[in-house]
Amino acid sequence: xNTQRSDVLFAIRNxxxxxxxxxxxxxxxxxxxxxxxxxxxxxxxxxxxxLMKIISGIYQPTSGTLVYDGKEVDIPDxxxxxxxxxxxxxxxxNLINTxxxxxxxxxxNEMRGPHGLLSxxxxxxxxxxxxxxxxxxxxxxxxxxxxxxxxxxxxxxSKALLLNARILIMDEPTTTLTGYEVSVLFxxxxxxxxxxxxxxxxxxxxxEVKSICDRVAILRDGELISVEIVDLIDEAExxxxxxxxxxxxxxxxxxxxxxxxEVLRVDHLKLAGLSTANSFRLNxxxxxxFAGLxxxxxxxxxxxxxxxxxxxSGEIYIKGKKVVIRSxxxxxxxxxxYISEDRxxxxxVSDFTISQNITLIALARYVSHLLINKRAEIEKSEEYVKAFxxxxxxxxxxLRFFSGGNQQKVYLARWVETEPEILIFDEPTRGIDVxxxxxxxxxxxxxxxxxxxxxxxxSEMEEIIGLCSRVYVxxxxxxxxxxxxxxxxxxxxxxxATGIKGRIEDEx
Ligand SMILES: Nc1ncnc2c1ncn2[C@@H]1O[C@H](COP(=O)(O)OP(=O)(O)OP(=O)(O)O)[C@@H](O)[C@H]1O
Ligand SMILES: [Mg+2]
Numbered sequence: 121x122n123t124q125r126s127d128v129l130f131a132i133r134n135x136x137x138x139x140x141x142x143x144x145x146x147x148x149x150x151x152x153x154x155x156x157x158x159x160x161x162x163x164x165x166x167x168x169x170x171l172m173k174i175i176s177g178i179y180q181p182t183s184g185t186l187v188y189d190g191k192e193v194d195i196p197d198x199x200x201x202x203x204x205x206x207x208x209x210x211x212x213x214n215l216i217n218t219x220x221x222x223x224x225x226x227x228x229n230e231m232r233g234p235h236g237l238l239s240x241x242x243x244x245x246x247x248x249x250x251x252x253x254x255x256x257x258x259x260x261x262x263x264x265x266x267x268x269x270x271x272x273x274x275x276x277x278s279k280a281l282l283l284n285a286r287i288l289i290m291d292e293p294t295t296t297l298t299g300y301e302v303s304v305l306f307x308x309x310x311x312x313x314x315x316x317x318x319x320x321x322x323x324x325x326x327x328e329v330k331s332i333c334d335r336v337a338i339l340r341d342g343e344l345i346s347v348e349i350v351d352l353i354d355e356a357e358x359x360x361x362x363x364x365x366x367x368x369x370x371x372x373x374x375x376x377x378x379x380x381x382e383v384l385r386v387d388h389l390k391l392a393g394l395s396t397a398n399s400f401r402l403n404x405x406x407x408x409x410f411a412g413l414x415x416x417x418x419x420x421x422x423x424x425x426x427x428x429x430x431x432x433s434g435e436i437y438i439k440g441k442k443v444v445i446r447s448x449x450x451x452x453x454x455x456x457x458y459i460s461e462d463r464x465x466x467x468x469v470s471d472f473t474i475s476q477n478i479t480l481i482a483l484a485r486y487v488s489h490l491l492i493n494k495r496a497e498i499e500k501s502e503e504y505v506k507a508f509x510x511x512x513x514x515x516x517x518x519l520r521f522f523s524g525g526n527q528q529k530v531y532l533a534r535w536v537e538t539e540p541e542i543l544i545f546d547e548p549t550r551g552i553d554v555x556x557x558x559x560x561x562x563x564x565x566x567x568x569x570x571x572x573x574x575x576x577x578x579s580e581m582e583e584i585i586g587l588c589s590r591v592y593v594x595x596x597x598x599x600x601x602x603x604x605x606x607x608x609x610x611x612x613x614x615x616x617a618t619g620i621k622g623r624i625e626d627e628x
Pocket of ligand 1: 165166169171517521
């Protein structure tokens with residue numbers, strides 16, 4: 121008998137999973153080694169999150185076995201997973217908005233003092249220590265409802281790190297983080313690896329997988345395609361294996377802008393309580409970018425325009441006519457649409473089905489004699505399922521059971537359904553796989569072909585550069601400049617976004 125300790129900490133053996141007879145994982149076998157960072161990639165709906173939920177006791181496999189430290193194990197629930205040292209940072213947040221940061225971190229693992237009483241002080245101190253490990257300045261007494269998505273992500277990560285995890289599962293942990301936060305997180309991951317923790321890392325950003333992982337497992341349609349050593353595979357090859365054919369990221373050719381056909385002009389719009397005012401304009405059929413670092417005020421600016429948050433002063437012109445927008449509903453009436461970056465918090469209704477979600481805002485069109493025309497609603501959603509290639513086991517199931525990327529597509533469809541003339545996309549491809557991204561870019565162009573004018577807020581440099589004909593760059597709540605044509609490159613954008621190395625003076 122081999123008495124040597126195997127380098128495999130956890131083995132997934134021939135695991136299959138079915139939901140109502142639909143097979144989403146098919147006999148998957150993967151070994152996770154001690155102290156490695158194993159990437160897990162695959163298209164939206166490939167089964168990545170499902171596999172991770174099986175390891176963390178949230179779902180049970182339909183067949184197959186799990187082997188932990190050489191012994192077959194049953195992981196019937198989340199608590200058992202935790203007791204084995206398996207922690208998950210889930211793709212969709214699991215935080216309670218009405219509780220404080222430290223209360224969320226300790227939820228279910230409260231610390232008690234000598235007399236068995238809950239010790240708030242101990243928990244606060246420990247929460248502070250965990251957050252400082254992530255180099256995050258976050259008030260442990262802040263309410264989760266007041267946090268940005270990036271901050272919520274940090275709370276989720278702290279919560280997972282709390283219990284001395286031996287296996288840490290991170291399901292798309294970087295989608296809402298800034299470059300700086302990502303590098304901090306990667307350093308924490310490297311440190312954990314050094315301590316012997318095994319990490320499973322899911323990401324659609326193949327560049328990240330390339331830079332942080334030791335090996336990468338590729339899933340396609342619920343099947344394991346292969347496990348590769350990251351040093352021996354490049355991003356193009358990863359993408360090819362994921363989608364099963366050659367993939368080249370091509371953006372459709374850039375659009376020309378007709379500078380004389382202005383559909384929206386915003387003059388000196390101020391956010392309530394702030395002194396900075398912003399002015400910009402949008403031309404018909406153009407794709408206008410808003411670049412800047414996370415937290416530079418782009419979302420706030422457009423939330424103020426849509427009256428999702430208070431704004432004061434400033435003038436808004438739509439097609440040359442001055443308008444006053446007093447509520448989000450009025451913004452929709454003026455044919456403005458805003459697709460929030462916070463899909464979960466401000467977007468979808470996860471207990472509703474796809475068709476209910478898609479028609480939610482435009483519902484009036486589906487109501488006659490006080491009844492909702494269900495058939496029309498379903499037909500419409502079928503059109504979008506085709507147009508966006510939305511993949512779901514059953515169209516009747518609630519959106520919470522859709523994969524993350526497919527939820528995002530439903531959310532986009534819902535806004536398109538309001539028939540806007542001006543559509544603002546805030547981080548539209550967050551959580552979207554490489555291939556579906558391309559489809560979304562093509563779709564944005566298609567909207568523009570049909571006379572719709574689009575604004576794309578994005579923290580992804582490639583997306584801004586590849587998609588937009590003009591780009592405003594924001595920093596500290598203020599537009600710093602506008603770039604056009606050949607000026608739209610990484611260097612110019614970074615100058616304006618960070619203020620380092622002077623700035624570009626340009627017409628506005
Ligand atoms: N509880 C559930 N009930 C029914 N179907 C489910 C359930 N959970 C997941 N599925 C289905 O399983 C398939 C795989 O979903 P999963 O969330 O694992 O994909 P993913 O690879 O994580 O995708 P993404 O990159 O979009 O997050 C999808 O078709 C999804 O709709
Ligand atoms: Mg997922």
